[in-house]
Amino acid sequence: MTNPSQPRRVVVLGAASAIAEAACRLLAQSGAHIALIGRDEARLKIIAADLKLRGAEATFTLARDLAATDDPAATLELCAREIGAIDTVLIFYGVLGDQSRAEVELSEAKRLLNVNFTSPALWALAAVPHVEKAGARGVILTATSVAGDRGRRSNFIYGAAKGGLSVLMQGLAHRFGAKPGGPRAVDLKLGFVDTPMTAHLPKGGPLWATPAGLAPIIVAALERGGPVVYAPWFWRFVMLAIRLTPHAIFKRVNL
Numbered sequence: 171m172t173n174p175s176q177p178r179r180v181v182v183l184g185a186a187s188a189i190a191e192a193a194c195r196l197l198a199q200s201g202a203h204i205a206l207i208g209r210d211e212a213r214l215k216i217i218a219a220d221l222k223l224r225g226a227e228a229t230f231t232l233a234r235d236l237a238a239t240d241d242p243a244a245t246l247e248l249c250a251r252e253i254g255a256i257d258t259v260l261i262f263y264g265v266l267g268d269q270s271r272a273e274v275e276l277s278e279a280k281r282l283l284n285v286n287f288t289s290p291a292l293w294a295l296a297a298v299p300h301v302e303k304a305g306a307r308g309v310i311l312t313a314t315s316v317a318g319d320r321g322r323r324s325n326f327i328y329g330a331a332k333g334g335l336s337v338l339m340q341g342l343a344h345r346f347g348a349k350p351g352g353p354r355a356v357d358l359k360l361g362f363v364d365t366p367m368t369a370h371l372p373k374g375g376p377l378w379a380t381p382a383g384l385a386p387i388i389v390a391a392l393e394r395g396g397p398v399v400y401a402p403w404f405w406r407f408v409m410l411a412i413r414l415t416p417h418a419i420f421k422r423v424n425l
């Protein structure tokens with residue numbers, strides 16, 4: 171059993187994500203050491219200063235296009251030197267993209283698959299030696315999506331990428347679980363969340379969550395549970411129903 175009150179040493183990939191920022195605010199309260207990586211250096215510095223005020227013991231910022239980083243392993247080594255070690259890796263970057271454009275422009279489809287699957291998969295693999303070194307305290311958590319549970323015509327390219335990442339994380343969890351005292355891999359399957367990513371969508375209703383509402387679920391998932399965590403919990407049952415719907419019926423539903 172890990173000690174939840176012991177400050178974590180965290181690398182956040184996609185640290186400007188609204189959901190990641192909300193989770194980091196809670197981690198900061200327990201004195202976490204946090205390395206923030208994202209594209210917008212000015213924004214990262216503002217987030218880092220806020221996290222210090224909230225109690226983070228140390229912060230480090232690094233500007234990187236995470237989908238175009240040649241050497242994730244070297245970047246994580248740099249973070250480990252800056253914050254002492256790494257026991258927690260949060261992978262939160264992603265893009266929703268434009269499905270109809272990606273269906274006709276394969277370069278756009280390739281971009282979506284790279285940002286949402288290939289590159290985060292490589293970062294997760296590069297994180298393995300660090301979390302293994304941390305033993306039972308080690309954890310890799312990726313923000314995937316309920317969109318990965320069943321392909322549907324409005325967003326199956328994004329969904330395929332997230333679904334692929336879910337399988338990778340479940341495989342890592344299986345591998346880690348083979349030995350007692352090893353680290354954990356957590357596949358965080360998110361439903362609708364009110365963030366800049368969904369700014370263009372109509373909001374409201376019980377299916378919508380907020381980053382602040384999800385933060386305690388994420389921090390709790392670092393300590394226990396999983397390897398698959400639906401957030402909020404009811405999506406597990408919504409997606410079970412969607413997965414079990416026969417194709418003959420599903421094809422008539424405009425989703």
Ligand SMILES: NC(=O)c1ccc[n+]([C@@H]2O[C@H](COP(=O)([O-])OP(=O)(O)OC[C@H]3O[C@@H](n4cnc5c(N)ncnc54)[C@H](OP(=O)(O)O)[C@@H]3O)[C@@H](O)[C@H]2O)c1
Pocket residue numbers: 184185186187188189190208209210234235236237238261262263264265266285313314315316360361362363364365366367368
């Ligand atoms: N919001 C939802 O309803 C929802 C649902 C299911 C899953 N998710 C997943 O949750 C995660 C967090 O999203 P969010 O809702 O918090 O949206 P968000 O606030 O828009 O965050 C997405 C972040 O990804 C970063 N990013 C995109 N491409 C990047 C790249 N190549 N290199 C570095 N950073 C990059 C963006 O940085 P820039 O600011 O530089 O563009 C942005 O900070 C994503 O993986 C998303 O797919 C969200």
